[in-house]
Each structure stands twice: as structure tokens, then as C-alpha cells.
């Protein structure tokens with residue numbers, strides 16, 4: 343046994359985040375931790391790595407045969423326990439090699455030896471399969487590659503236990519597969535790994551054991567080596583009941599075209615001479631859920647943001663029509679006034695005011711709904727937030743909790759509540775279930791279906807193809823700024839979508 347955490351209990355004001363959690367990780371295994379949003383996964387890993395120091399929790403940590411009391415992250419790193427957090431921590435403006443040796447500089451006589459750093463970087467990048475030059479600024483890499491740089495950084499520190507908190511949440515399928523392959527390779531070299539993920543198919547691919555957390559306690563640990571553990575089995579342990587369906591059943595009732603985008607074009611704000619969105623035509627009918635499929639970088643987010651109040655892009659042209667009439671959506675305010683809503687994929691950057699509480703965030707886009715004669719009625723604001731908390735099952739101590747302290751998945755639910763409260767006619771959802779657990783996903787799909795049943799237009803952008811196939815009525819496939827295919831979902835399949843993309847690129 344490399345690691346044993348016994349009876350861990352950790353509380354925050356008003357919240358018991360962990361209550362008697364036990365975790366046993368064998369040397370050389372890939373150990374998955376799963377659980378619903380807010381179950382305590384990230385908190386447990388922060389206890390393990392010393393982010394929450396000894397004394398701020400109760401229970402014991404045994405690593406490598408000895409009881410350990412970490413006062414900070416340096417102590418755990420010293421023993422080779424390296425955590426890669428849910429939110430990446432690289433410095434975008436610094437180069438790969440600067441990031442790798444930040445806080446860990448190879449110094450000679452107190453001066454960083456950049457020559458040595460450079461050659462070490464080359465060797466490390468090779469290990470994780472990156473071909474970039476060590477001088478490349480990290481900000482120029484996609485998320486998938488940044489994730490690999492984080493792992494290279496861990497390898498530079500003689501890692502023994504590598505902890506990855508939802509590493510594939512923002513990765514496309516290829517990058518995710520590459521990352522999982524790398525984990526298997528590291529396992530071959532004797533590196534133990536703890537993997538947190540909501541993607542159960544990935545877990546069944548690589549995990550040797552799975553520990554399930556629910557409401558801050560360990561439910562059980564499943565051994566996948568003896569015999570394969572089915573996803574349904576894991577889900578049942580996570581949510582404490584059986585889940586028959588992953589998607590709600592619906593009987594779509596689709597009417598006339600309500601929302602229309604014609605010949606939409608936008609240029610890249612940095613590379614100003616290159617057209618990025620290249621003449622998109624899109625229609626959504628009353629009560630219809632339209633999916634937009636595509637690989638990362640296809641331009642789906644840019645399309646949505648450029649339509650929604652020109653939040654992205656430059657030299658934007660084209661027409662947006664609602665009920666056959668051209669509307670002005672040139673600012674976010676105007677777009678909202680015309681009944682558009684856009685739920686961002688970037689909840690930390692654009693979706694939430696983290697320093698504020700849940701009720702503040704929920705009412706933010708629709709202050710009129712909680713005001714009386716332009717004064718915010720805080721009782722009403724509280725009531726509204728409370729109702730979304732119940733509907734979406736937001737896990738929190740109360741709607742006056744600061745959103746910065748919510749678990750990742752619960753933050754996503756707050757962003758969603760905010761836009762549902764604007765009661766939009768056209769709802770654009772960008773990766774609406776990123777980082778969301780299976781049970782809550784079902785609830786979000788149900789809400790989406792409800793919006794459609796009320797006659798709204800829904801557009802869903804998602805990298806998870808099963809999700810698009812599961813909830814939409816019609817699918818556009820986007821590649822390099824263009825729609826390259828369109829099909830009713832009834833005639834679509836993952837393979838058909840992929841084939842369209844391959845053919846176009």
C-alpha cells in the first residue's frame with residue numbers, strides 16, 4: 343500500500359465537505375475517484391497534497407509506510423506527491439521550459455542554468471510526447487498540450503504519486519486518449535496515479551480500482567482487475583440508486599423557424615486578415631434542440647459568441663432574424679433584450695462573479711426580475727436563487743455561499759440558473775455539462791428538454807457526441823469555420839459525424 347488515508351474529516355464554515363473518508367491506494371496502480379459534484383473529491387486531494395495543511399482536518403495520512411503531516415504543498419511534493427488541479431496553473435506568457443522550472447529552478451551558484459534547463463526540457467517533453475520547442479509560450483498551446491506540460495513538470499520532480507483532478511474535462515477525444523495512454527505508460531514505469539473524472543468510459547479504460555465518494559464519505563472501492571466493473575454499477579454507487587436512462591425521453595413538437603442566422607462571417611481579432619467564421623447559415627425552429635458538433639478549434643464557441651452581442655471577433659457581418667425579422671444583437675445587452683442567452687463554456691472567466699454569492703450571480707443577467715422600481719428586492723432575489731438551487735440540486739450551504747467555494751460542477755449549475763432566469767427565447771449552451779456528474783447531467787438534459795417543450799429554441803454546442811445524439815433533434819457539423827454537414831439526429835451517428843469532419847479537413 344503506497345497511500346492510506348484514514349477517517350478523513352474536513353469542514354468549512356457551514357459545510358461538512360469530508361466525513362470519514364477512507365482511501366487505500368496500492369503502489370503502481372491507477373486509482374480512480376468518482377462521485378457526484380460536491381461529493382468531496384477535490385477537497386480530499388487538497389488534504390492529501392497539503393493544500394489544506396495538517397491541523398485543518400482530522401484523520402491520518404500514511405504515505406510510504408509512515409504517518410505524514412504536511413504543512414503545505416512543498417512537503418508533499420518533496421515526497422513525490424504531485425497534484426495537477428482541476429484548473430491548470432501554468433503561466434501563459436512564460437515559455438514551456440520556464441514553466442517547467444518555475445519554483446524548481448536548476449540553479450548553479452544561485453543562477454538559473456538555462457542551458458541545462460533547455461536540454462532537460464527537451465528530454466521531458468519527449469517523455470510526454472510533445473514536439474514543441476521549449477521556448478514556446480505556454481499560452482500558445484491548446485489545453486491538451488498544456489495538460490501534458492503539467493505532467494512533464496511533475497516528471498521533472500521525481501513524481502511517485504501523480505494526482506490528476508479532471509484532466510480530460512476540456513480535452514477533445516484524441517487529446518484525452520493520448521493523455522490516458524501516457525498514464526498507462528507512466529504506470530509501466532512504476533508511477534502510481536490517482537485520477538478524478540466524470541467520464542466513466544475513460545475510467546473503465548485505465549483504472550485498476552475505483553473509489554466512490556458520496557456526500558463526503560467513501561461508499562466503496564471497486565476492484566477492476568479481478569473482473570470488469572460496468573458503468574451502471576459505478577453510477578449506482580455514485581448516486582445511490584439505479585439510473586435507467588442517461589437521457590430524458592421526449593416527444594418533440596417542432597414548429598416554424600423562429601431563429602435564423604444568415605451568411606454570418608467574422609474575422610479573428612488577433613489575426614485580422616483571416617476570416618474565421620466563413621458564412622454560416624443556421625435555423626432553429628420552435629421547440630427544436632439543435633446540436634453543433636465539431637472538433638475543438640472548429641469555431642463553434644467563436645460563432646456563438648460573435649452572434650451573442652459580438653462578444654468575439656472583428657469585422658462581423660451577416661444577419662440575425664427572429665420570427666422572420668432582422669434584429670440588432672450588436673451588444674450583449676441588446677441580444678439579451680431580444681431574448682437570446684448564451685451559457686459560456688468558460689465558467690471561471692466569463693460565467694461567474696466568483697467573489698459574490700449564488701443569489702447575486704443567479705439574478706445578475708435579469709435584475710429586472712428581482713427588482714421593484716429599480717431597487718433590488720433581496721427577499722425576492724433569495725427566493726429565486728432558492729428555487730434554482732432546488733431545481734438543479736446545487737450543493738451548497740445556502741444561496742448566500744460565495745461561488746468561488748463551490749465545487750466545479752456546482753459552479754456550472756449556477757451559470758445555467760442565471761441564464762434560465764432570463765427566460766430566453768433562444769438559449770445557446772456551450773459545453774453545458776462539462777465537469778458535471780451523470781446524475782446532474784440528466785437533470786440538465788431534462789431542463790433543456792423542458793425549455794424546448796415550452797416552445798423555445800435551443801442550440802447546444804458539445805464535444806461529447808453521445809450527448810448531442812442523446813438530446814438534439816438536428817445536428818450541424820462544423821469544421822474550420824464552416825458548417826460542413828447537417829442531419830436529423832435520427833439519421834446521425836458518431837461515425838457519420840466523424841466521417842464528415844475527416845472528409846472536410
Ligand SMILES: Nc1ncnc2c1ncn2[C@@H]1O[C@H](COP(=O)(O)OP(=O)(O)OP(=O)(O)O)[C@@H](O)[C@H]1O
Pocket residue numbers: 354355357358359377378379380381382383384385386737738739747748749750751752777
Ligand atoms: N473553500 C471552501 N469553502 C467552503 N466550502 C467549500 C470549499 N471548498 C469546497 N467546499 C464545499 O465542499 C464540498 C466538496 O467540494 P469539492 O470541490 O471537493 O467537490 P468535488 O467532488 O470535487 O466536486 P466536482 O465534481 O464538482 O468538482 C462542496 O459542497 C463545496 O461547496
Ligand SMILES: [Mg+2]
Pocket residue numbers: 383384385428507749750
Ligand atoms: Mg472537483
